[in-house]
Amino acid sequence: MGLRGEAAIVGVAQYENERRYAGEKNFFTEQFAELTRLALNDAGLHKDDIDGLCCTAIRETNMFAPATLAEYLGIHVNFAEIVDLGGATPVGMIWRAAAAIELGICQAVICATPARPVPSNPNPPAIDHSRVFGSTSNNWGSPQAEFDVPYGNVAQNAGYAMIANRYASLYGYDERALAKIAAQQRTNALANPLAVFRNAPITIDDVLASKMIADPLHVLEIVMPCAGGSAVLLANKALAAKSRNRPVYVTGFGEHLTTKSTTYQPDMVQSPVGPAADSAFTMAGKKPADIQMVQPYDCYTVTVMLTLEDAGFCSKGDGANFIQDHNLTYQGDFPCNTGGGQLGAGQAGLAGGMTQVIEGAIQVMGRAEERQVKHHDNALVTGTGGIMSEQSAIILEGA
Amino acid sequence: MEMSRPLPVATPTTEPFWDGVRNHKILLQQCNDCTKWVFYPRTNCPHCLSNQLTWREVPGDATIYSFTIARRPTAPHFADEIPQLIAVVELAQGVRMNTNIVNAEPADLQVGLALKPIFKTIKDATLLCFEPVK
Numbered sequence: 001m002g003l004r005g006e007a008a009i010v011g012v013a014q015y016e017n018e019r020r021y022a023g024e025k026n027f028f029t030e031q032f033a034e035l036t037r038l039a040l041n042d043a044g045l046h047k048d049d050i051d052g053l054c055c056t057a058i059r060e061t062n063m064f065a066p067a068t069l070a071e072y073l074g075i076h077v078n079f080a081e082i083v084d085l086g087g088a089t090p091v092g093m094i095w096r097a098a099a100a101i102e103l104g105i106c107q108a109v110i111c112a113t114p115a116r117p118v119p120s121n122p123n124p125p126a127i128d129h130s131r132v133f134g135s136t137s138n139n140w141g142s143p144q145a146e147f148d149v150p151y152g153n154v155a156q157n158a159g160y161a162m163i164a165n166r167y168a169s170l171y172g173y174d175e176r177a178l179a180k181i182a183a184q185q186r187t188n189a190l191a192n193p194l195a196v197f198r199n200a201p202i203t204i205d206d207v208l209a210s211k212m213i214a215d216p217l218h219v220l221e222i223v224m225p226c227a228g229g230s231a232v233l234l235a236n237k238a239l240a241a242k243s244r245n246r247p248v249y250v251t252g253f254g255e256h257l258t259t260k261s262t263t264y265q266p267d268m269v270q271s272p273v274g275p276a277a278d279s280a281f282t283m284a285g286k287k288p289a290d291i292q293m294v295q296p297y298d299c300y301t302v303t304v305m306l307t308l309e310d311a312g313f314c315s316k317g318d319g320a321n322f323i324q325d326h327n328l329t330y331q332g333d334f335p336c337n338t339g340g341g342q343l344g345a346g347q348a349g350l351a352g353g354m355t356q357v358i359e360g361a362i363q364v365m366g367r368a369e370e371r372q373v374k375h376h377d378n379a380l381v382t383g384t385g386g387i388m389s390e391q392s393a394i395i396l397e398g399a
Numbered sequence: 400m401e402m403s404r405p406l407p408v409a410t411p412t413t414e415p416f417w418d419g420v421r422n423h424k425i426l427l428q429q430c431n432d433c434t435k436w437v438f439y440p441r442t443n444c445p446h447c448l449s450n451q452l453t454w455r456e457v458p459g460d461a462t463i464y465s466f467t468i469a470r471r472p473t474a475p476h477f478a479d480e481i482p483q484l485i486a487v488v489e490l491a492q493g494v495r496m497n498t499n500i501v502n503a504e505p506a507d508l509q510v511g512l513a514l515k516p517i518f519k520t521i522k523d524a525t526l527l528c529f530e531p532v533k
């Protein structure tokens with residue numbers, strides 16, 4: 001079952017993550033085009049090599065996003081996919097692109113996540129009340145509008161806080177271990193020139209002294225929204241051989257979804273990372289101990305701890321001990337979110353999850369400069385959407 | 400601009416639930432085919448997809464499955480409610496739902512705390528909330 005490992009990441013592009021973007025504003029179509037140009041240049045490939053695309057929803061149209069983008073870029077594709085998995089979207093894009101390449105329908109697929117502000121509309125439409133609660137729909141008829149929103153369980157903080165409190169009641173809660181994730185990832189961010197917090201080291205005590213947002217989550221355990229954008233170009237073996245980068249093959253993937261709201265998860269502390277990671281490991285013929293670095297989705301510190309447990313790096317309930325026993329920096333014995341993750345680099349919309357994909361890819365390519373991990377032949381990358389309720393995982397391996 | 404607290408707007412399928420709450424009753428659906436309880440209200444049972452669901456009144460005794468105390472409003476609409484005591488509760492029938500805990504201090508909240516229902520009317524809507532069993 002699954003991938004043979006014949007589709008590779010060959011080029012990447014990343015805008016700097018910026019809390020206050022002051023540059024030229026462009027539409028998502030325009031950002032997608034420019035990110036594609038940058039990723040092609042990075043790979044040393046040509047526009048006409050691209051025959052597939054994966055995108056997110058774009059601001060300029062509610063429908064026909066892939067066709068709108070193909071037309072705008074002037075590319076004719078055999079595969080066009082809009083992926084809607086929240087934070088799991090980028091990892092979901094990568095395996096879909098790899099699958100399209102292995103099926104032989106594409107030779108190169110561009111996956112891009114624009115996330116800079118768009119130009120201000122001179123004729124602004126009325127406020128869209130269906131979107132006032134962000135990722136929680138307030139459309140009439142949506143279960144969220146009726147059974148989440150009236151009680152204030154909107155957006156993400158409350159849901160992740162409840163996961164953490166449920167976990168605490170079952171297994172205890174070592175807040176210093178959780179804070180260590182934020183502090184050590186921040187150390188990694190200091191070596192990432194694109195990170196929002198590249199000049200701001202923090203300690204475990206700083207994290208625990210930061211404002212409480214929703215018990216037990218402190219503000220420094222929660223991602224900072226920012227502007228940015230990224231793209232990843234995948235190609236078949238023939239094109240990968242022409243690329244100027246070490247090809248990074250996608251050798252395994254998994255995906256698993258349960259609910260939108262964490263309220264209805266079968267078990268709030270057993271995340272769908274488990275089945276997604278199991279599938280990725282089985283497909284790649286690897287086990288957790290074989291993995292040289294992890295790039296786990298990190299909207300919150302607790303997301304990382306549950307991901308490490310459910311992916312099998314330690315047993316359920318032992319996550320805090322595992323974190324305390326390991327050094328998570330790029331120089332450490334368990335390199336984790338070596339570019340700072342989203343906690344250290346910032347979360348640029350749906351490009352946030354691409355941060356982890358690109359960090360895994362450039363580490364395996366050997367291009368991570370100051371933060372280069374010593375052993376860099378493989379990486380596990382995960383994506384988390386919903387409230388820890390939709391998951392994708394991939395395993396990347398260098399040629 | 401003052402943003403008022405968002406309130407549920409029933410659909411044809413969920414109306415019996417909200418009508419019940421307005422009359423201080425808790426009505427849940429039970430599946431005629433697999434006998435499991437269903438929440439939130441649906442046309443089809445999420446356990447077996449049966450479309451044969453029957454509304455039944457239940458007492459509403461529940462426990463906290465998990466909770467958080469939001470120190471910052473989860474949306475601007477809740478700015479007057481700080482701290483928000485947000486919980487997921489599990490009813491005796493095994494279903495879980497979002498709610499707010501009332502008549503309790505933040506320090507009272509813990510997983511497993513026994514609760515009973517309390518009906519909170521806001522404008523022309525009534526919400527199903529819970530309070531600790533004394």
Ligand SMILES: [Zn+2]
Nearest residue numbers: 430433444447
């Ligand atoms: Zn049933």
